[in-house]
Amino acid sequence: MSLRVGMIGSTGHIKYVMDGLPGLEDVELVAAAKAIPEDDLKSVRNHEAFTDQTRFYEDWRAMLGEEKLDIVSVCRPYPMNAEASIAALEQNIHVVSEKPVATSLDSLAKLEEAVQNSKARMTAMFGMRYNPAFQATKKAVEAGMIGTPALATGQKSYKFGKRPEFFRNRETYGGSILWVAVHAIDYVRWAAGVEYTQVAALQSNLTKPDYPGCEDNGGV
Amino acid sequence: MSLRVGMIGSTGHIKYVMDGLPGLEDVELVAAAKAIPEDDLKSVRNHEAFTDQTRFYEDWRAMLGEEKLDIVSVCRPYPMNAEASIAALEQNIHVVSEKPVATSLDSLAKLEEAVQNSKARMTAMFGMRYNPAFQATKKAVEAGMIGTPALATGQKSYKFGKRPEFFRNRETYGGSILWVAVHAIDYVRWAAGVEYTQVAALQSNLTKPDYPGCEDNGGV
Numbered sequence: 475m476s477l478r479v480g481m482i483g484s485t486g487h488i489k490y491v492m493d494g495l496p497g498l499e500d501v502e503l504v505a506a507a508k509a510i511p512e513d514d515l516k517s518v519r520n521h522e523a524f525t526d527q528t529r530f531y532e533d534w535r536a537m538l539g540e541e542k543l544d545i546v547s548v549c550r551p552y553p554m555n556a557e558a559s560i561a562a563l564e565q566n567i568h569v570v571s572e573k574p575v576a577t578s579l580d581s582l583a584k585l586e587e588a589v590q591n592s593k594a595r596m597t598a599m600f601g602m603r604y605n606p607a608f609q610a611t612k613k614a615v616e617a618g619m620i621g622t623p624a625l626a627t628g629q630k631s632y633k634f635g636k637r638p639e640f641f642r643n644r645e646t647y648g649g650s651i652l653w654v655a656v657h658a659i660d661y662v663r664w665a666a667g668v669e670y671t672q673v674a675a676l677q678s679n680l681t682k683p684d685y686p687g688c689e690d691n692g693g694v
Numbered sequence: 695m696s697l698r699v700g701m702i703g704s705t706g707h708i709k710y711v712m713d714g715l716p717g718l719e720d721v722e723l724v725a726a727a728k729a730i731p732e733d734d735l736k737s738v739r740n741h742e743a744f745t746d747q748t749r750f751y752e753d754w755r756a757m758l759g760e761e762k763l764d765i766v767s768v769c770r771p772y773p774m775n776a777e778a779s780i781a782a783l784e785q786n787i788h789v790v791s792e793k794p795v796a797t798s799l800d801s802l803a804k805l806e807e808a809v810q811n812s813k814a815r816m817t818a819m820f821g822m823r824y825n826p827a828f829q830a831t832k833k834a835v836e837a838g839m840i841g842t843p844a845l846a847t848g849q850k851s852y853k854f855g856k857r858p859e860f861f862r863n864r865e866t867y868g869g870s871i872l873w874v875a876v877h878a879i880d881y882v883r884w885a886a887g888v889e890y891t892q893v894a895a896l897q898s899n900l901t902k903p904d905y906p907g908c909e910d911n912g913g914v
Contacts, residue, residue: 621901624900624901624911627849672896674894674895674896674913675894676892676893676894680842690844693845693847693894
């Protein structure tokens with residue numbers, strides 16, 4: 475019996491899930507649903523993993539209700555990810571969520587509770603962990619080559635370019651530290667093998683007044 | 695009439711002051727005093743700016759009382775810099791202080807008050823400003839080549855090596871952000887031409903248990 479995969483939305487790294495599907499024998503993309511009404515799902519529909527057998531849904535809740543899915547990929551505008559992940563976990567469907575998995579402490583707590591109460595598992599799209607440099611770093615730390623890491627730094631920037639409407643406001647976007655810096659927050663902890671105990675951070679919008687809710691710089 | 699220069703202590707970048715003296719006609723190093731009783735002032739005594747005419751003092755307060763100085767260089771263990779700078783400013787002697795110029799908000803406030811009430815001027819040994827890269831950065835910003843800077847990062851690390859006793863305790867050392875990161879705090883503000891409005895920082899001692907008061911890592 476095949477693993478039955480569903481897609482919710484087309485924001486971000488859908489390829490982390492979709493690129494693997496055509497090469498696997500026992501996995502099928504049974505359905506794909508819009509993240510929001512404006513989502514055209516074009517990048518999903520154009521991918522070779524999307525076939526004539528893949529059913530298309532306007533409403534992701536309808537998809538979760540009608541399909542028997544084993545795994546679902548959640549790629550909605552970021553503050554909406556937790557809602558869909560929780561709905562899937564409540565049906566014991568495994569979740570692969572775009573990051574950030576949540577954009578408020580409240581929604582994060584609800585998501586953690588849903589993971590605890592579900593028979594399914596959840597992971598986030600922290601693809602940078604699979605970059606050879608970070609793999610090598612983790613191995614070097616585990617082999618005791620550098621002792622216990624005392625300081626690690628990371629830096630990341632994206633070309634702003636043309637961004638979807640939801641990037642304009644903090645409420646629909648979530649924040650640049652959660653979206654960009656979260657990669658370094660994740661891989662530093664993962665590769666160094668040490669836990670965070672305190673955090674200090676600042677961010678602001680200085681150069682993109684038409685995207686007031688999108689912080690264009692920040693530090694953690 | 696020559697400018698009469700005095701040295702207090704030998705901690706840090708005394709060369710910023712001493713190297714210039716032999717090449718200047720109207721300046722003389724009239725006196726040098728220990729920063730603390732244990733200070734051997736060796737690096738001052740061995741410098742070519744220190745001559746047979748330079749008077750040596752065990753006590754810097756005695757030097758300030760007996761000599762008529764125009765400028766004094768303050769290079770004491772860091773938490774002691776403010777005390778000597780204030781004493782010099784009260785006598786209207788110009789001050790060139792090693793950084794940090796103060797290590798507590800209280801001593802900084804007293805130092806600022808002393809600068810306000812003095813006819814003399816004060817500067818700190820932020821020699822990195824004169825590095826060609828930072829000079830070029832400042833010129834590029836002033837010429838409008840990059841617009842208003844939105845983000846600047848700096849990184850600095852020193853080999854720990856063997857450090858004087860006063861580095862062991864926070865009370866006698868002052869802190870690594872004040873000692874090391876202060877360079878970046880200064881040159882970012884200076885070169886970018888923008889002011890700080892908020893600050894977040896963390897530091898800790900992880901690898902040098904015999905120097906518990908010397909933070910071996912930190913971020914601002």
